[in-house]
Amino acid sequence: MLAKQYKDMLAEESVIRKMFYFSTARAKEIGAENMFDYSLGNPSVPVPEKFSQVIAQLLAEEDPVALHGYSPGAGIYSVREKIAESLKKRFAIEYRPEHIFMTTGSAGALAHAIRCVTQPGDEIITFAPCFPEYFPYVSMSGAVLKAVLPSLKDFQINFEMLENMMTPKTAALLINSPNNPSGIVYSQETIQCLADFMQRKAKEYGHEIYLISDEPYREIVFEGKKAPYIAAFYADTITCYSFSKSLSIPGERIGYLAAGPACKDAETIVSMCIQVSRTTGHNCPSSLMQLAVSKMLDMTSDLSVYETNMELLYRKLTELGFSCVKPGGTFYIFPKALEEDANLFCEKAKKYDLALVPGDTFGCPGYFRMAYCIDTQKVKRSFAALEKFVREEYGGKNETRKA
C-alpha cells in the first residue's frame, strides 16, 4: 500500500507552482513578453563565465576516475578546507574543514540540520512570513514546526510572541535573513536581541537551543550593505548556505552546512550529518559541482539587477498606494494587498497578466509576494498592467488611500 503521509501531501498543491503554471500557460497565449510573472524565485542573471571555464579546466586536467569518483561522506576535504578558509577570512570566525558539510543547496542543509538537533516530538520555531517548504522539511523528521507572527510594521522579530511560544521542547529556532518573502534583512540589534534571548532560554531550560540560519540570500543585500553574519552572534548556530542565488545555479544543487566553531558539538553535528545522509540517500552533491564552486567562493553573479528592480518596483508600488516595507535584500518584495483576502487579490491580478503570490502560503495573510528576479525592462513594462489592475479593481480604495 502506498504511504499515506506522502499520498496525502499530493492534495496540497503549492500555490507558488500553481501560479507559475497559470503564468506559463498564459504566456503561450499572449507571448512571454506580455506575461508579468512575479511568481518564482528563479535567479534571472547568468552564472559568472568563470564557472564554465572552471568546469572545462577540471575536465581537462583532472584524472576522470578521481574527478567523478565518490566524495567522502561529508564532502571533498579540499572543498571543505576552502569554504572554511573563506568563511574565516570574511567573518573572522575560526571555521575548520571539520565544521563544514557539503549539501544539495540550503534545502539539503536544512533537512540535515533539523534531523541532527531534534528528538521526535521536539519543536522548532520559525518566523512568518517564511518559506513554505520549511514545513515539509520538518514534518518527516519527527519534530514539529511552529511559526511566530511578525511585527507587521518592519517584519523584524516579534519577541513577545516568541517568548510565549517557547517551551522546554523547543530544540531550535529557524531564521532566514535576508528573508524570503519579505526582503527584510534582520538588523544587528534584532540578531543581538535574539542571541541574548536564546542564551537566557537555553540556561532556563538546561539544554542547548540551536539557531538554524537559512542564508541563501546572504550575498544579495542592497545599498552597499552587508547582512550581519548570524553565527557571529550566537555560538550554537548552524548556518545553511546555498550557491543557488549568489552564483545563479539553483539546478546544480550545491551548498553547505557550517556548524559554528564555538558550538561544543560542532564536529559531532557534521559527523551526524553523514549518518543522516545514509538514511535519506543523500550521499553528497555532485563532485564536479563541489570542486567548481570551491574555485569561486568569493565571487557572485552580477546581482545588481535585483536592486535596480527593487527600487523601481518599490517606487511604483508606493506611488500606487501600496503599503510596503522597503526590502534590504533578496529579490522579493512583500506589499500589503489592497483587500483583506490576498488570495482574491492575486486571483484578480491574473486578469491583468500579473502573477503574484498570496502571503497566506508564507504564513502571513493579507500580503503578497513579488519575485522581481526578472528582466528590468519587463519590470518597467509591467507598470501599466499594475496601474490598470489597481485602477479598475480598487479605484475607489486607491483614491482614498492617496487622499
Next chain:
Amino acid sequence: MLAKQYKDMLAEESVIRKMFYFSTARAKEIGAENMFDYSLGNPSVPVPEKFSQVIAQLLAEEDPVALHGYSPGAGIYSVREKIAESLKKRFAIEYRPEHIFMTTGSAGALAHAIRCVTQPGDEIITFAPCFPEYFPYVSMSGAVLKAVLPSLKDFQINFEMLENMMTPKTAALLINSPNNPSGIVYSQETIQCLADFMQRKAKEYGHEIYLISDEPYREIVFEGKKAPYIAAFYADTITCYSFSKSLSIPGERIGYLAAGPACKDAETIVSMCIQVSRTTGHNCPSSLMQLAVSKMLDMTSDLSVYETNMELLYRKLTELGFSCVKPGGTFYIFPKALEEDANLFCEKAKKYDLALVPGDTFGCPGYFRMAYCIDTQKVKRSFAALEKFVREEYGGKNETRKA
C-alpha cells in the same frame, strides 16, 4: 540536544570504510602499488570521453540561466523522456516520462521507493548477502528491513526461508541483481519464481507487494550475457538505477527511479517521490548531470576490465583452494573464508597487504568480498601476496582442501 538515533549511528563504523582507511594508511608506508586494496566498490575505468564533450557542448550552447536553473520536482522532462524511450527500446516495456523520477544515484532512488510504498511498521524483505546500506535506507523511513539468508551453493533465492519470513505486513521485497557482494546474476528462472511467488502472496494478503529492484550493476554482466530485466517479470516493480557504475561517475550522484508502467499506481508513485523529496531536502540531482547523462543513455565505460579481472581472480582463488561461486557480473567476488570467522580471516590478510571485507557486513558470515575494480596488473601482482597468505596462515587446511 542532539538526535539520539543519529548519534548512536556514529558508534557503528562501516567495516568497509575501516578496511579502506587501513589500506590508505598502509599504502603510504609501502607505496600504493604494493597495497592490494580490494575493499571499495569504486569504478576503476574512466567515464567515456564523450562525457566531457557533452558537458562542454551544454555549457557552450545552452542559455546558462536555463541550463543551471531549477529542474522540476521529478527531474527535467526531456531527460525523463529520453530515459523512458531508452528503456522502452531496450526492454520492450511501455515506459513514459511520467514513470521516471530523477535521483541521486540508486541510493536516492531506494530511499524514495522505500518511503513511497511503506507505512510505519511495515516490513521490507531483502536477501543476504546484501549491501549494508540497505539498513540505514530503511531505518528512518518507519519500516523494518529483514534479510533472507541465501542458498549458499549458488546465492540464488532461498524461497523456503522467504516464505517463512513473509507476513501480511510485508510491503515490499528489495532485490539486487547483479548482486553486490556475491557477483551473482539472478537467473530468469529465479526471477520468474519470485514473480509468481509475489503474485500469489499479494493475492493472499489482499494488497500489493512491491518489488524494489536495485540495479546499479545492470550493465556489468559477463560472457556476453544480459541480466534479465526484472520489471519485465512483475508489474509492481520499482527499478532503482544509477549511472555510477555503468559510466564510472559515482561522485556525480545521478540515477533514476522507474515505476513499472503496468503498476496501477506508477504515476502516483512518481508524484509521491516529489513529496518525499520535499521532506528530505533532495530536490533533484544536478541539472547539468541530468542533461549530460541523457545524451549518453546507451553508452557505458569500457567495462571489459572487470571481466578480465574476475576470470584471473576466480582461477587463482579456485587454484588456492577457495570455494567460490563464479560471478556473472558486477566487480565483486564472494569466496568462502578459509576459517569460520571471516573477520579473523580478513584481519590476518592485512599482514600480507591485502584489504578484504568480511561477509558479516553483508549479512553472510564466513565469506569475504573482493572488489576487483582495480588495475589488472595489480590483480596479477596481488597473487603472490594471496599465495603467501594462504600458505603461511592456512597451509595445512589448503593442502587438505586440495587433496
